[in-house]
Amino acid sequence: MDRHLIVEQAGITFDTKQGPFVALRDVDLTVRKGEFVTLIGHSGCGKSTLLNLVTGLLHPTAGHIFVAGREVAGPGPDRAVVFQNHSLLPWLTCFENVHLAVERVFGGVEPRVRLKARTDAALALVHLEHAAHKYPGEVSGGMKQRVGIARALAMEPKVLLMDEPFGALDALTRAHLQDELIKIVAATGSTVVMVTHDVDEAVLLSDRVVMLTNGPAATIGEILEVDLPRPRDRLALAADARYMACRSAVLAFLYQKQMKQAA
Amino acid sequence: MSAALPRNVLATDTAPPRTIVHPLPYVVKDRVVQDSVVKDSSRPQMPAALAPSSTTAAHPSPAAARRRRTELLLKILAPVLGIVAFIGLWALVAKGGSIPGPGATFDAARAVFADPFYRNGPNDQGIGWKVANSLGRVGIGFGLAALVGIPLGFMIGRFRFLAGMSEPIISLLRPVSPLAWLPIGLLVFKGAQSAAIWTIFISSIWPMIINTTVGVQRIPQDYMNVARVLNLSEWKVFTKILFPAVLPYMLTGVRLSIGVAWLVIVAAEMLTGGVGLGFWVWDEWNNLKVENILIAIAVIGVIGLALEQSLLLLAGRFDYAKDRS
Numbered sequence: 001m002d003r004h005l006i007v008e009q010a011g012i013t014f015d016t017k018q019g020p021f022v023a024l025r026d027v028d029l030t031v032r033k034g035e036f037v038t039l040i041g042h043s044g045c046g047k048s049t050l051l052n053l054v055t056g057l058l059h060p061t062a063g064h065i066f067v068a069g070r071e072v073a074g075p076g077p078d079r080a081v082v083f084q085n086h087s088l089l090p091w092l093t094c095f096e097n098v099h100l101a102v103e104r105v106f107g108g109v110e111p112r113v114r115l116k117a118r119t120d121a122a123l124a125l126v127h128l129e130h131a132a133h134k135y136p137g138e139v140s141g142g143m144k145q146r147v148g149i150a151r152a153l154a155m156e157p158k159v160l161l162m163d164e165p166f167g168a169l170d171a172l173t174r175a176h177l178q179d180e181l182i183k184i185v186a187a188t189g190s191t192v193v194m195v196t197h198d199v200d201e202a203v204l205l206s207d208r209v210v211m212l213t214n215g216p217a218a219t220i221g222e223i224l225e226v227d228l229p230r231p232r233d234r235l236a237l238a239a240d241a242r243y244m245a246c247r248s249a250v251l252a253f254l255y256q257k258q259m260k261q262a263a
Numbered sequence: 264m265s266a267a268l269p270r271n272v273l274a275t276d277t278a279p280p281r282t283i284v285h286p287l288p289y290v291v292k293d294r295v296v297q298d299s300v301v302k303d304s305s306r307p308q309m310p311a312a313l314a315p316s317s318t319t320a321a322h323p324s325p326a327a328a329r330r331r332r333t334e335l336l337l338k339i340l341a342p343v344l345g346i347v348a349f350i351g352l353w354a355l356v357a358k359g360g361s362i363p364g365p366g367a368t369f370d371a372a373r374a375v376f377a378d379p380f381y382r383n384g385p386n387d388q389g390i391g392w393k394v395a396n397s398l399g400r401v402g403i404g405f406g407l408a409a410l411v412g413i414p415l416g417f418m419i420g421r422f423r424f425l426a427g428m429s430e431p432i433i434s435l436l437r438p439v440s441p442l443a444w445l446p447i448g449l450l451v452f453k454g455a456q457s458a459a460i461w462t463i464f465i466s467s468i469w470p471m472i473i474n475t476t477v478g479v480q481r482i483p484q485d486y487m488n489v490a491r492v493l494n495l496s497e498w499k500v501f502t503k504i505l506f507p508a509v510l511p512y513m514l515t516g517v518r519l520s521i522g523v524a525w526l527v528i529v530a531a532e533m534l535t536g537g538v539g540l541g542f543w544v545w546d547e548w549n550n551l552k553v554e555n556i557l558i559a560i561a562v563i564g565v566i567g568l569a570l571e572q573s574l575l576l577l578a579g580r581f582d583y584a585k586d587r588s
Contacts, residue, residue, distance in 0.1 A: 075491040087485040091507040100503060104493045
């Protein structure tokens with residue numbers, strides 16, 4: 001229960017033409033059930049690589065990863081992913097995109113009516129009932145990303161993995177979706193691991209902010225507990241001293257301790 | 264409709280704007296804005312901020328109407344003029360006496376199309392049967408090519424080893440002139456009909472193999488990641504991701520193949536004989552009925568165009584390229 005997701009001494013080394021490249025080493029992280037954790041670091045530090053290890057799209061060359069007591073051997077629907085570029089299938093409607101995932105997870109055990117109800121519920125969760133039968137090409141970037149979130153949540157995953165989900169959106173849409181994500185996570189009690197490069201986003205959303213050192217051979221540099229009460233409100237927090245302190249701590253890590261040399 | 268008419272009148276009118284008495288105020292306003300911008304700077308000017316608001320009104324401005332008319336002119340008048348010029352040139356060349364002119368050809372065409380489905384023995388049949396026979400051969404040859412070429416393309420695209428194996432062979436055989444295959448067909452299949460179909464098959468298979476292969480190889484990694492994360496079954500991966508993603512490429516291959524097949528059939532039929540457009544051309548050359556050759560050329564062109572356009576139309580329905588962002 002308390003050790004829902006375990007990353008144990010995980011590392012990954014890629015074989016390149018210039019020889020082995022150590023991307024990550026000695027990563028130890030435990031995530032509790034229902035916890036919201038963000039991974040933050042400079043670009044290229046390997047935060048997406050770490051997420052892909054949990055996803056199962058990449059295999060660790062050292063260490064182990066466990067989700068709900070089982071070792072990760074490959075990708076699976078118990079770890080749903082929200083991709084940065086939404087990755088919706090353009091030839092399926094928003095409904096069909098979500099339904100594809102629902103069908104995969106619950107198709108064998110539940111009747112069709114129930115699958116449709118699940119899909120509708122997931123779209124309702126992200127307030128997209130009205131766009132259910134539109135194609136991804138017909139809706140805005142923010143809406144596509146919401147469909148991506150609906151698709152992931154509809155699978156009732158053990159862990160929700162988000163790879164810079166709002167990175168490609170404009171600031172206002174991003175803020176709006178962050179607020180919605182706060183509500184959704186509160187309502188569903190999801191366990192979330194999210195990659196971001198946005199300090200405010202990390203502090204606003206997380207229970208803990210995991211800061212990675214610069215690559216190569218990146219690892220966890222610091223972990224910050226964000227001890228702010230929930231539900232959180234971005235306007236109230238903007239002047240909150242504890243919020244400011246958290247923010248400064250992350251900024252200090254990123255821009256003093258891990259200043260990019262070549263940036 | 265009622266609004267469209269006065270707008271056109273307004274747009275074509277060259278009289279000064281103030282002499283126009285118009286019941287629709289928004290049109291007048293548009294005109295004023297239009298004038299203040301481009302023509303009559305001495306007139307009292309509308310505030311610039313009004314310009315966008317008036318163009319975003321439900322009715323397009325005269326400028327837009329004018330632009331649309333120019334577009335229409337280009338779209339209809341230009342092709343018509345082109346055809347007229349072509350026929351004129353044809354008539355001029357025909358004056359030299361070696362080929363029949365448009366008039367003579369048109370008369371011959373009326374005779375040919377008067378009874379398209381007559382049958383006077385195995386080698387003397389109406390134009391309708393000729394077209395049907397040629398299309399039939401193309402259909403069979405092309406259909407077989409699609410049946411073999413598309414699955415082959417999928418496999419070559421999916422397995423790199425197979426791609427490596429097939430690459431030298433495809434590169435070598437693809438540029439071979441279609442008719443070079445005809446003797447092989449005659450030898451193996453021992454019949455003119457099947458040799459013609461074989462020639463269609465072998466020359467129209469390459470674009471389908473190549474385009475399908477490229478389509479499979481270019482499937483965005485994102486889509487495959489979705490498949491992996493959802494852990495979809497092979498069948499679902501194929502029906503929900505692979506096939507729809509490759510479809511536009513595949514249809515391009517099909518379109519190119521049909522084009523090749525239609526090009527080849529005429530030449531193949533000239534050599535193999537039988538009822539068909541190609542042999543008809545050759546036959547009329549032997550009869551020295553040049554009008555009918557010109558008719559055949561026109562018919563071949565029209566059918567080729569129709570095949571191409573219908574496939575373009577089909578392909579347009581499956582174009583997701585605009586969504587790939």
